[in-house]
Amino acid sequence: MESDKPIITQLIKLLTEGNAHATFEQAVADLPEEYRGKRPDGLPYSVWELVEHIRIAQYDILDFSINPNYKEMVWPDDYWPENQALIDDAAWHSSIKQIQEDKKKFIAVISDPNADLYTPFKHGTGQNLLREALLIADHNSYHVGQIVLIRRLLGQWGE
Numbered sequence: 001m002e003s004d005k006p007i008i009t010q011l012i013k014l015l016t017e018g019n020a021h022a023t024f025e026q027a028v029a030d031l032p033e034e035y036r037g038k039r040p041d042g043l044p045y046s047v048w049e050l051v052e053h054i055r056i057a058q059y060d061i062l063d064f065s066i067n068p069n070y071k072e073m074v075w076p077d078d079y080w081p082e083n084q085a086l087i088d089d090a091a092w093h094s095s096i097k098q099i100q101e102d103k104k105k106f107i108a109v110i111s112d113p114n115a116d117l118y119t120p121f122k123h124g125t126g127q128n129l130l131r132e133a134l135l136i137a138d139h140n141s142y143h144v145g146q147i148v149l150i151r152r153l154l155g156q157w158g159e
Contacts, residue, residue: 004115004117007117007130008110008111008115008117011110011130011133011134011137012107012110012111014133014134014137015103015106015107015133015136015137015140016103016107021141021144021145022144022145022148023144024054024099024140024144024147025100027144027147027148027151028047028051028096028147031047031151031156032156033086033089033092035047035151035154035156036048036051036086036092037049037084037085037086038154039084040150040153040154043150043153045084045146045150046084046085046086046150047147047150047151048081048084048085048086048092049080049081049084050143050146050147050150051092051095051096051099051147052080052081052095053079053080053081053143054099054139054140054143054144055095055098055099055102056078056079056080056081057079057139058099058102058103058106058136058139058140059098059102060073060079061106061132061135061136061139062102062105062106062109062136064121064123064124064127064132065106065109065121065129065132066109067123068121068122068123069123070123103136106132106133106136109129110129110133115129116128116129117129117130117133118130
């Protein structure tokens, strides 16, 4: 709808720009391979595990938003990688690419002129497209912050 353009513009910025924090792309950029699967002392996850968690959760939100036959995943088992250690460089880049592609797909969904941001999905419990856009932005930014923290603890973030 034409009247939704300002909110859609802001949602896209929320999903793609850092605003007051690092973007996903900044958080994962140039992390040496030997640190990707390393868990700092006292933390239950590595950067790799967080990247995979973001990928899985974002895909689930996208699927829920577009699929009337959506099948609910099991929390927490289905939302975290099976292996805590990074498998290889190809898996790292594949996961990052999938996060970026799924984000683009979601942006295409909310940008569709026929998109309805406010009507609850028939297959949900009151969720709507606006809520799911905010959920992706909130969830991803939360975990991007954790990635930055882990990189700091590993001595792999800026100065």
